[in-house]
Amino acid sequence: MLNAHQDRSWVDIHSAFAALDIPHEKITLSDREIRAVSVFGPNQRPKVFCNTQTKWGQSREVERFTLAHELAHLLLDRNRASELAVASGPWAPLFVEQRANAFAAAFLMPTWLLRDHLAQINGDIRDLETISSLAMRLHVSISSMIDRLHNLGELDVDDRFQLKARWRRNSGLGA
Structure with missing residues (x-):
């Protein structure tokens, strides 16, 4: 695959x-x-x-x-x-949708592949440009990448919130 x-x-x-x-x-x-x-x-x-x-x-x-x-x-x-x-x-049903979202994220951004790309980039994980580069490499959205990194423990709640807000501002989606 x-x-x-x-x-x-x-x-x-x-x-x-x-x-x-x-x-x-x-x-x-x-x-x-x-x-x-x-x-x-x-x-x-x-x-x-x-x-x-x-x-x-x-x-x-x-x-x-x-x-x-x-x-x-x-x-x-x-x-x-x-x-x-x-x-x-x-x-x-919320649990059904959350489970499907978690599956999609893990399927498209498996931990081993995500960590391989992160090691290649060697950038600050809290930097939106680093996250954007990871998202481009894995062909996923920046928003999905931020959520996946948070779920893997690479970003804390505050990091996730700040990165999502910055991404929304930069993409014209509003805060």
Whole structure:
């Protein structure tokens, strides 16, 4: 599942979907809170639909995280019903969404790979440029990288808060 060049520099979620024979496509939903919908069951082939209207946008990084998040639902939520569609949105069960987010982060930013890149960069982990460089190397968003570093204990709560605020200001998202 590593990238096509096999240089072990980032995880290719599209290759994972291809290897697992899980189709995914874009769909337009009126609810901008929904990132994607996964459909699966014992009598149907799993499929993921990514919302083109989601408020998180359509960047490559957002799509990659969304697909990894939905892969978690396909792997972990199969027993929740006989036929199931899981829509990732704010009204979905919080523990289910948090677990899918944690899976996506760990899948796209495995600890060993993240630490390898961090050693190569040799920068200050509390510096937004260092985090941006890590995010680019792993093809994830800066926001996801900040959260992952916090969850791995590399950043404390204050660092996370300050970096997120600085990132929002720099990206024009507001504080």
